[in-house]
Amino acid sequence: MENQATENRPEGRGTRPRGRLVIAAVAGCAVLGTVLMLLPAQRTVTRAPAPAPGAQALTAVTAGVPAALPDLAALIGEREGHLRRHPGDAESWAVLGTAYVEQGRRTADTTFYAKADDSLRRSLKVRGGAQALGGLAALANARRDFRTARTWGEAARKLEPRRWTTYPALIDAYTGLGDYKAAGRALERLTELRSGPAVRARAAGVYRDRGWREDAAAQLADAAAGARAPAERAAYLERAGQLAWERGDLEYALRHFQEAVRIDPDQRAAQAGQGRVLAALGRTTEALNAYRTALAKQPLPQYALELGELYEELGLGQAARVQYDLLRTTVERAAAGGVDEELVLGQFEADHGDPASAVRRLRAEWLRQPGIAVADALGWALHRAGRAREGLRYARIATDKAHGGGVRSALYAYHLGMIERELGQHAPARRHLQEALRINPGFSASRVRAAREALAALGDVPDEGVPVMDAKGVTPRPYR
DSSP, X not given: OHHHHHHHSOOSTTHHHHHHHHHXXXXXXXXXXXXXXXXXHHHHOOOOOOOOHHHHHHHHHHXXXXXXXXXXXXXXXXXXXXXXXXXXXXXXXXXXXXHHHHHHHHHTOTHHHHHHHHHXXXXXXXXXXXXXXXXXXXXXXXXXXXXXXXXXXXXXXXHOTTOTTHHHHHHHHHHHTTOHHHHHHHHHHHHHHOOSHHHHHHHHHHXXXXXXXXXXXXXXXXXXXXXXXXXXXXXXXXXXXXXXXXXTOHHHHHHHHHHHHHHOTTOHHHHHHHHHHHHHTTOHHHHHHHHHHHHHHSOOHHHHHHHHHHHHHTTOHHHHHHHHHHHHHHHHHHHHTTOOOHXXXXXXXXXXXXXXXXXXXXXXXXXXXXXXXXXXXXXXXHHHTTOHHHHHXXXXXXXXXXXXXXOOOHHHHHHHHHHHHHTTOHHHHHHHHHHHHHHOTTSOHHHHHHHHHHHHHHOOOOSSOOBOOOTTOOOOSBOO
């Protein structure tokens, strides 16, 4: 190249310096090219700016996955401002309503549910659509009004059968009503339409209800690994922790709960989960702190009940009564916001209050939404009220796979065993109490102690002749 340049350049003063400049420029370019080759990230990678918090929440809300609370607040503020200028935007009303539902669910502030109801109905009034109907189904599920959720969800499905975000709400509604076959069909349709972390997490819930713990755990592990946002991943880790707790793997459950809180400090369910596990491990001071933190930011009656029972275990009766008063207050406040917390109140009354009141409340709840959690609670309340034979029917429904009760719950098995013991059915009582301790030997300090005392009183298992009973309590023949 240099020879060619020399042959073509004109003679005269200044020629040589210009040639040197050209050579220097070419050399400089070569050096610069070498430097850039050594720094490819600086040359080729252009990082897209992170989406605004409102945009992150919008993606989560429209995809039916958990969103971070600060992002939700940003989205709500943005949509409220937009709708003041454009009140005829039906889609934005639906998005705002669905965001309110998520905000209410995460904070236990039921005032958001009233706002959600208003926004979603405005969306329907402006134009209607499956998005608003699906939002109303999610709202009804959050309020534990599963019949209404089923109505809205089926209307959304009829309008747009291929809209995948409708099916998770239907799964929740069918599960709450004890219709596990319908929940399974909804999951099948969901998996035909969509894949990904949110769908895997929904599949895990259905598998857990069927007693397929290993499959449920695998689905949650995949969901957490594939989650795109921290709040979403934390939610799936919390569910994995709950599953581990239910099978008695305390250290594994604790790690999941702790990681969920580390990723998303607003993950209050994981903080309550930490309290549950730490109490079982005997780390009571840490357990109390975890429960208090969860209750301060998400005042759910379930957390107050668990904390009150922990105080009772520690002999702190006055502190327990404070939590039980808080439980009643939060249930009343929830009812004013249209949220049904009769299940938790019935559970409390059965063990710590008025069992007859528990029976009345839970019987009415059973008529509204006959899921297995209600069956278990009603069976136990009847037992506590001195009506063990009637209670046995509901306790068996909660643990009978033929009726959808595939959940392997230490509490359900314990309740069934204690009712059977009361009725003199010693062999099945022994079997179910042992099962409760196998499923989760730390599910409740007081109940574990009662189960062991009952087993000691029952004595050894006979080698032959253990009766087998169906869901109605009929003994067709001895087991051989």
